[in-house]
Amino acid sequence: MQHVGWRGELQKLIDRHAGVRMNGNVASFRTRELTAKTLFAVFNTLHLLGYRLQNPANLGARHVDALVKHWYAEGRAVSTMQNELSMLRKFGTWIGKKGFVGRLADYLPDVPAMQLRRTAVASISKSWTENGVNVDAKLAQADALDERFGMMLRIELAFGLRRREILLLKPWKSDHGDTLTIYPNTGSKTGRPRIIALKNDYQRTMLDYVKARMPKGQAMAWRTTRRGMPAGLKYCQKEYSRRMKEIGITAAQSNVTGHGLRAEFAENAAMTDPVRPFIPATLGGTADQLSLEDLHLARSQVSEMLGHSRTAITNSYYGSFARWRSAPGSQTSEARA
Incomplete structure (x- = not known):
């Protein structure tokens, strides 16, 4: 054209x-x-x-x-x-x-x-909870504003998806019981697929909650605009940002953004891992809480769930242990409830 x-x-x-x-x-x-x-x-x-x-x-x-x-x-x-x-x-x-x-x-x-200052390493948590945002209250606020928007936030919190991945996700198709599949070219930066294991009851509950409210063939994105016209992906991306602003989630309003739910997922995934749980550096965790080999393995698994092949990428979500290493014998902070 x-x-x-x-x-x-x-x-x-x-x-x-x-x-x-x-x-x-x-x-x-x-x-x-x-x-x-x-x-x-x-x-x-x-x-x-x-x-x-x-x-x-x-x-x-x-x-x-x-x-x-x-x-x-x-x-x-x-x-x-x-x-x-x-x-x-x-x-x-x-x-x-x-x-x-x-x-x-x-x-x-x-x-x-x-x-x-431009940096790829987080020094403080970017998650909503650690910045004083009541996640449950914001979910309720989102529900009252727009039911589908509330469902999007639940999926982002439960699985750490990016904005485009949430919009293009077809919950019924992607649910394989104990895993959630992100198919090729459905919003990931690399275009490659990934499989996210369901490791806790919250993930299962949130996925079932969304599926109960979604037609089987539909993606999460809005079907129509606020004026009743067919909605494309670009519109939905802007609408997502507009809705975030309406519930008070912007850097200027609350010191966090929608992407902060992805950071929240990363922190929670680290601390609730059934085999090698660890406390992220941004929450006070230190390099000596696990052996070097186990810490690297645990971080790499979180990185894969986020859709990154390089473990170092997790530094942008919950800090670098190289910068937060404490003296021998020090105690790590308690994980948040």
Whole structure:
């Protein structure tokens, strides 16, 4: 389909520039695809915020300022915001405005510098419970707002799914009794499937609760918009974020985001493992609570449940024991009830 208006102008800029890296080398197809996806998302967001730029080359400092404040309010990760600012810096060179995009801290002067530091290692818990959010109360609030949204939160809490994975999940199809299957290309970052073992009664209860309210062939995503029109995946992703904001779950409102339920799952999975339970570093756990071999094995199993093949990825959910190692003989904290 041919793009018209600002979309057509943006596509022309992408076609002209995105195939070449900053150093002059040819960019990969994946890089060009990611550039286009990010830039179209940026300008779509600006239009939703009321900045209806008909010519993308008119992008200015005030637009970037509005974007960053919007990203922060909806709880976007620091690394994601920095990546998108980097993309906009590159875009600035395309339109003859090199240097007009500042640092993340320039747009968020009231946010402590430590909170804007890019790191893949969590130093404090990102879970709702550890940040003072009553999960049961929020589930009830979500139910009252929209029953399907309440079901989504239960699945995220019970199985640690990402937003896209929740929306595309077909509970009846994925339930295999003692496991939940995430099928290929149903929302995972890698596109690969994974099998999550049901290790506690809560998972079974939540899955049965959702299935009792879902037609057998349906995915979790909303079927229609608030206006009664057919709902696509993009709409559902935005609706999920809107609903989170309505129940007070954003970084600005409660210091947590929807992704915090995934962190909650990771912490709970670590502490309730029937074979090798351990306390995450963000909750006070230390490296000496298990043998090095058992700790690595336990962390790798949690990582696989989250859909990651590398154990180090779990550092972003519950910290690194290398940074939290205590003196020999120290006691670990009690697991939360």
